[in-house]
Amino acid sequence: MSHLIAPSLLSCDLSDIKSEILMLNKSKADWYHIDVMDGYFVPNITFGFPIIKSIKKYSKKPLDVHLMITNPSKYILDFKNAGADILTIHYEVENHLDRTVNKIKSNGMKAGVAINPHTPISYLENIINMIDIVCLMSVNPGFGGQKFIINTYKKITQLKNLILNNSSKTLIEIDGGVTLENKNKLLNLGADILVAGNTIFSNPDPNEIISKLKFN
Ligand code: DX5
Numbered sequence: 666m667s668h669l670i671a672p673s674l675l676s677c678d679l680s681d682i683k684s685e686i687l688m689l690n691k692s693k694a695d696w697y698h699i700d701v702m703d704g705y706f707v708p709n710i711t712f713g714f715p716i717i718k719s720i721k722k723y724s725k726k727p728l729d730v731h732l733m734i735t736n737p738s739k740y741i742l743d744f745k746n747a748g749a750d751i752l753t754i755h756y757e758v759e760n761h762l763d764r765t766v767n768k769i770k771s772n773g774m775k776a777g778v779a780i781n782p783h784t785p786i787s788y789l790e791n792i793i794n795m796i797d798i799v800c801l802m803s804v805n806p807g808f809g810g811q812k813f814i815i816n817t818y819k820k821i822t823q824l825k826n827l828i829l830n831n832s833s834k835t836l837i838e839i840d841g842g843v844t845l846e847n848k849n850k851l852l853n854l855g856a857d858i859l860v861a862g863n864t865i866f867s868n869p870d871p872n873e874i875i876s877k878l879k880f881n
């Protein structure tokens with residue numbers, strides 16, 4: 666499978682989100698990454714259900730919703746109804762990961778688990794075969810435009826080994842500080858999905874950057 670590109674809408678022009686979605690529909694982007702933050706788990710507040718519904722109205726591609734919220738299990742059905750296709754929850758906030766992952770899948774979405782930069786890969790050992798995606802946070806979650814944390818490279822290798830040793834089909838998503846400079850290294854180590862916000866939307870030609878992330 667060729668790798669996927671998921672532009673993070675956090676960094677797009679939110680005052681003109683319809684145009685941004687229409688532009689992305691024509692681009693080589695595969696998924697749209699939507700960062701939901703609650704001001705508790707992370708020190709920032711972003712999108713809620715009405716915004717996701719509005720994005721869904723125009724989107725021609727799957728919505729990859731990344732929940733940085735303290736109580737994800739309460740809202741699984743609401744995110745499904747808002748239009749999420751992939752729903753990722755954080756390891757650090759969920760006491761009943763097995764139950765919540767099953768709830769996501771039984772509601773017809775792909776299930777992802779995200780881990781913070783300090784969380785060891787070994788903690789995923791007992792759920793790796795249940796989940797569709799592991800989202801490796803390569804910055805501390807909360808904000809776009811941060812610097813990539815170098816230790817992530819080591820974690821990709823460890824995660825790839827865990828996946829191979831379990832004959833798992835789980836995809837590796839890298840979220841935070843992805844650039845045109847580090848993307849080849851990430852892909853060579855085994856990344857399947859690259860999330861990028863600042864790299865794409867700080868450029869006057871986001872389309873061109875998406876193509877470069879996808880093909881060069
Ligand atoms: C960080 C978010 C990321 C962020 C990535 O908490 O989860 O998805 O938007 O943005 P960049 O690519 O700018 O680091």
Ligand code: ZN
Pocket residue numbers: 673698699700731840860
């Ligand atoms: Zn994210």
